Amino acid sequence: MATDTPSRTELVRRAAELVPLLQKNAPTAEEDRSLPEDTVAALADSGLLKMRVPVQHGGYESDMRTVVEVLAELGRGCGSTSWTAAVWAVSTWMVGLFPDEVQEEVFATPDVRISGILSPSAMAVPTEGGIVLNGRWAFNTGVRLSSWNTNAAVLAHPDGSFEPIMTLLPVADLGVIDDWHTSGLRGSGSVTTVAENLFVPTERVLPLGPALQGHHLSRRNAGRTIYRAPFLPTAVATVSGPALGLAKAARDAFFERLPGRGISYTSYEKQSDAPLTHLQVAEATVKIDEAEFHAYAAADLLDAKGASGEEWTMEERARARLRVGAVCSRAKEAVDILNTASGGSSIYHSVPIQRIERDIQTVNMHSIMHPNTNLELYGRVLCGLEPNTQYI
Template sequence: MTTTEAPGRTELAGRAAELVPLIREHAAWQEEHRALHPDVLAAVRDAGLLKMRVPLRYGGFESDVRTVCDVVAELARGDGSVGWTANTQMLSSWLIGLFPDEVQDEVFADPDVFVGSSVSPNGVATPAPGGVVVNGEWAFSTGVLHSGWFAHSALLAEPDGGYAPIVLAIPVADLGVVDDWHTVGMRGTGSVKTVAKDLFVPQARVLPLMPVVLHGAHLSERNADSATWRAPFSPVSAAVAGAVPLGMARAAREVFLERLPGRKITYTDYESQAEAPLTHLQVARATLKVDQAAFHVQRAADRVDGKVRAGEAWSVEERAVARMDMGAATALAKEAVDLLSEASGGSSIYTDRPIQRIARDVRTINLHGVLHPNTNLELYGRVLCGLEPNTHLF
């Protein structure tokens, strides 16, 4: 175990930006094979980007949320699947940092360990001597194909007949994997189903979820003074997840403008699409939406970092705004991509045109249960109207 001086935001975002050409080179392979290309995964690891939410004592960086968002957006600019998988890994490493220190010693014994997670409590854990026995099936297990450990959410059966949400740290070798990730978008994430059957999990690897979600409480003594683990779960995850569609929208704008020179508008007198006023409006509107999405992601990240530095508590409305920022960024990114996709012409439907993959990926991420724009807007509206939030992910 070593302590290192963490690189700053500019350096880490620069490392991620340098990987964009390599990621784009393998994007079609990743979509076809439904997994990250080994060269991409190795490059992300070698750049140190998987260490951003790992404790310093294991050689991690404990980067702030704004830095993580900038890096994730850059990786998603290369390929949305890489950005989403990295987002999941960084959140998962952070979750492991909430567990008792002996669990962290076990997980981070491999300095290059990849950790995945699922926030849907689709398993049921039953108390047993020394721990719990868990059974369940979790769809959308992003990162499991590359992970050594997984943080799965489940419901703990209580003596009064109720259930309490928990997080379980599980070696991936203990989980079954069902290859069911046959989707129209985000195929490179390889988010297959995982299964636990009568799996014993030691008590140290069982983390109560509600104190983590609501208060940022955790079971680690050695991370107690770290700013990285003083923020509650939902605002952190909202900011970083929103960076993924932002990166996709930036990619769509880039690939559209790269193709623009020399393109005509079929069945019109325009010899150059770039001369058409319609194109000017489409590009301007799309760029405005990309900038608006960036505002929401950056505001969400800066609020988390600022409140952590100030040691301030979170109000219910601030938590709702974090979720709204994520939903707004997701919706605006899709609107930008839709504009640019529609402006790309009939030739853009060929599979070697990146814009068609980006359009499918951004539509897919808009359907994600946590990022869904309407779900988050409704939540924000409920709070503004004086009602209680209707979700435990708050």
């Protein structure tokens, strides 16, 4: 069932209205290692979980620029919430690649939440009517708050060959290992899940190679703008939003504490009077602007290519990875500056900047977002070499 699509301005406004709640709930999310119920309810009530749901299932099919701006706004409130919403958005989009009858089942649940893992850390073997799956997936963000999981695996064919696949699994069929004891993004609840001799019907198995190239099994979505895109550029553009949001959150947190603060063991009774502070906030702002440029450039390219239907070049695919690396790097640099400028009292858990610092560090460690890895990949392509990964 189609629905009216809210404008970008409207969706960003809804996200902005959630920021005070997310800021209030962020310490609880970190302590509980999961998003609070009222945070999840607020996301659903706002309609933001519909951004990547197909229109025929009541979703918005929002363009990538809208998704990134919304996630950045959520990141101003809570990094874990923004990261979880980003994973849900990517995984929801992924369901749109499966056969239409599968989508009917998944999206029959209003505001359904779908998490997912790209690492093929499980093995599957063919059986009558489908596959049997065994393995585990670490870093499974938001899975305990989700109904479905899109998880990658390797399918072992009888002839000895192997094929990467994406599976769609009911979360209720998976075991959960409560191992998410981390320094950053603690509220994302990215626990490990386990499949043991799990039967998956054929219609819930998607060849991953074609999906990475933008080819899928859905007839209804084949011509839709947001589905005219390879998987990796879609995924990395999406997750640039939380990184950008964390940088903006650091700036907000710093300026909120600035009035009335001095610099200990100096003559500055007001930190805001110190030239050092002027240099710090200016440099951090420039880096945030640079992060925003790269995040929006990646999103705008996806939207432009989707609208035109033009094929992606290898350089453009690698540049999408470069963009997210640049977002993460610049965002971390900005947060580092503002954290350094926040003084000794900022180490208390009640001060948001220390959590933001740990969250942005965690984002930068993600293998698909790591700045150095993505710089190398892009440089290889520019030098005429083949990519050293299929995740492009």
